[in-house]
Amino acid sequence: MPEKPNNPFMFWQELKRRKVVRVILGYLATAYIILELISIIAEPFGLPDWTIKLVFVLLCIGFIIAVFLSWIFDITPEGIKKTENIDQKTPKSIQKRGHLNKLIIASLSIAVILLLLNQFRDTTTDRKDNIDADIISIAVLPLINLNHEDDNLEYFSDGVTQEIIDELAKIQSFTITAFSTTYQYKGKDKSRSEIAKELEVKYLIQGSAKIYRDSVWLSIELFNPSTKERVWNGRYNEVLDNAPTLQASIAKQVAHSLDIKLSSAEIKSLEKINTIDGEAFKLFLQAKAEISKLTTEGFNNTRGFLETALKLDPNYAQAHTLMAWNFLLEGAAWSKANNRSASATIELANPHIEKAIELDPKSSDIYLVRGNMHLQYTGLLKQAKKDVDLALKLNSWPKIPTNYCICTVVSTYIALGEYEKASELAKLAKEVDPGNVFIYVDEAIIAMVNGQFPKAQQLLKKAVDIYDIPYFNFYYGMSYYHDNKYGEAIIYLEKAIDDDGVLIALSTAYLSNAHFMLNENVESERYKEELAKRQQSGEHHTNYPMAMISAARNEREETLMWLKKAKENSDWGITRSMWNPLFKSIRNDPEFVEIRNKMLYDEWTNPK
Known part of the structure; x- marks a missing residue:
């Protein structure tokens, strides 16, 4: 051997x-x-x-x-x-x-x-x-509507613009400017170089869109303003049923023109078709245009368009997501005098949330929507945080601009007392989507919880100047109230009325409090009695505003009683008691701590 x-x-x-x-x-x-x-x-x-x-x-x-x-x-x-x-x-x-x-x-x-x-x-x-x-920055400017004879088709050119942005944002090598930011350049007489400089982007995408009978016509151009070079242009003429695939095709062409090699995951994501029905796609774009109006009429129209779209394509995940979001906005206490309970809103929205998750479990948008449902309607912050954290983890945001309110994320962290995290996210949101007016409210709330009321007023003035709606006027008035400027507070709180001319409950409470602080007792009692009558008549989401009135008068037992009722009925806004300065004096009260712990630690039982 x-x-x-x-x-x-x-x-x-x-x-x-x-x-x-x-x-x-x-x-x-x-x-x-x-x-x-x-x-x-x-x-x-x-x-x-x-x-x-x-x-x-x-x-x-x-x-x-x-x-x-x-x-x-x-x-x-x-x-x-x-x-x-x-x-x-x-x-x-x-x-x-x-x-x-x-x-x-x-x-x-x-x-x-x-x-x-x-x-x-x-x-x-x-x-x-x-x-x-080599991250490449791109802004997609609103496509020009070539259906000049029909301004009602403006929704299509705007909607296709948003869809192109969504598809481009799936490519990791791109940083895409959000639609709410690029929309401000619609119809503006500015050069490409000026726009690119203001948006701090390297490339611009421009073009036009037209619907003719059952056909869709698009002309798209990728342009480098610094070199004045047209990098790529493409013309598309497809039947309506093929319209949902055009945006992904454009994204691939842009990537190819800029020598970007797509990963297998990016290719798979771009090849995913949201709907196979062109008419459903068109209705979805109409719904997106209507919901952005934030009016009762807009919400009703959105619901009608989406109901028809989902009949044509029951597996349209984006339509289910938007339908759920519409129900949540419809039921919000800031939007109108409300006759829909939190449980009724959840009953309407949750089936669409569940279906959207089943169809597209990796979409961050649907988790933002569900997080909003928990923040505003179940009052369960543990569940809200779980959803917003998942939305962030999925990496669809903040790199990718969301079509849904990122304020859900910021508000959740504010309610949890994590102000530093909330500030960090608000700052990031503004960098990603500086044209989103709702971010002013997020920044203003953070300023208020830190006692910076003049700063909050500056931010909310910008919001009101851009979009004069009850939501912004309410917070504007609130910022003056907590700065002890009760006269100014009354001016803006009185403007917070819904589409039917009814003062929203939250503003009614603050108006009563502002007059109370000015020793104008007759007016103060008038608003208080009005709110009490609305509460007794069965109007939902009025227990929390009643607690606000009692808190301003240092009525401890009444404040806690109304807060308990608000929690039991899942009143919209109950989670705001976690940071609202009105409740500062009772934050350490054992009964308030019990209410707070329910919001922080209770589990949710899905009614499905």
Whole structure:
């Protein structure tokens, strides 16, 4: 029986005799081929990005096993046999050297693996660094509506613009300006260079859209304002049923024109079709235009359009998401005198939320919507935080501008007392979507909880100047009230009326309080009695405003009674008691702590 090697030459001979070298070379060659093959088929087959990493790890483990087995066993004509080992009578010194040789083989195996791992890691890191360094900023300006004879079709050109933004935002190498920001340039006489400079973007996308009978016509152009170069342009003329696929096609063309190689995950995301029905797509765009009006008529029209769209395509996830959001906005206490209870709103919205999650579980928008439902209608902050955290984790925001209110995220963290986190997110939201007027309210609330009332007033003035609606006037009046400027508070609180001319309950409470602070008791009692009558008549979401009135008068027992009723009925706005300065004096009261703990820790039972 041959001795185990006792010098490098003999060790090399022993490796050859045991066919270890042959196995190593063969294994590495095979592993290389497998990795190359996986990298080639990954994109066409839509394999996850982690596939090649998993295969690499498995091959490394297999390498160790192959080397180990090749040292011990040999394949012969008679089958697999154990390789002849050193004679037991061999001197111990030689046997020790044999053990050393095994250690050398193990070290060699580890060295090869580390070499490959290091190369793989360097390649991955370099690719990531290159992507981070080459982030491309793009703004999509509102498409021009070529249906000049019908202004009612403006919704289509605006809606397609938003859809293009959504598709482009799926590409990690792009930073896309939100539609609410680019919309301010609609119809404005500004040069491309001026717009690009103001938006701080490298490229602009412009174009036009037209519907003619059952056809859709789009003309799109990608332009570099700094070089005045038209990088790419495309013309599309498709039947209406193919309209939902055009935006993804445009996104791919833009990526190709800018030499961006799409990952398998990005390709898979872009190839996902939201609906196969062109008419449903058109109705969805109409609904988006109507809901943005934030009026009773707009909410009603949105619901009608979406009901028809979902009859045409029951599996239209985006339509289910927008329908749920519409129900939540409809039921909001700031939008009108409300006759729909929180449980009724949840009963309407939740089935659409559940369906949207079933159809598209990786969409962050639907979790923002569900988070809003918990924040405003169940009053369960634990559940709201779970949803908004998931929305952020899915990475659809803040990099990707959302079509839904990011104020849900900020408001949740404010209610939880995590003001630093709320400020960080509000700042990020403003960077991503500076044209979103609702962000002014988020910043103003943060300013108020920090006692910075003049700053809050400046922010809310900007919001009211842009969009004069009850929601903004309420907060504007609130900021003056807590700054002890009760006369100014009354001016804006009186403007917070709904579409039917009815003062919203939250403003009614603050008006009563403002007159109370001015010792105008007749007016104060008038507003208080009006709210009490509305509460007794069955108007929902009035218990919390009644608690606000009692709190301003330092009526501890009445305040806690109304807050308990508000929590029991899931009054819209109850989570605001966590930060509203009116309740500062009772925050440490055991009964308030009990209410707070229910909001913080209670679990939700899904009624589905």
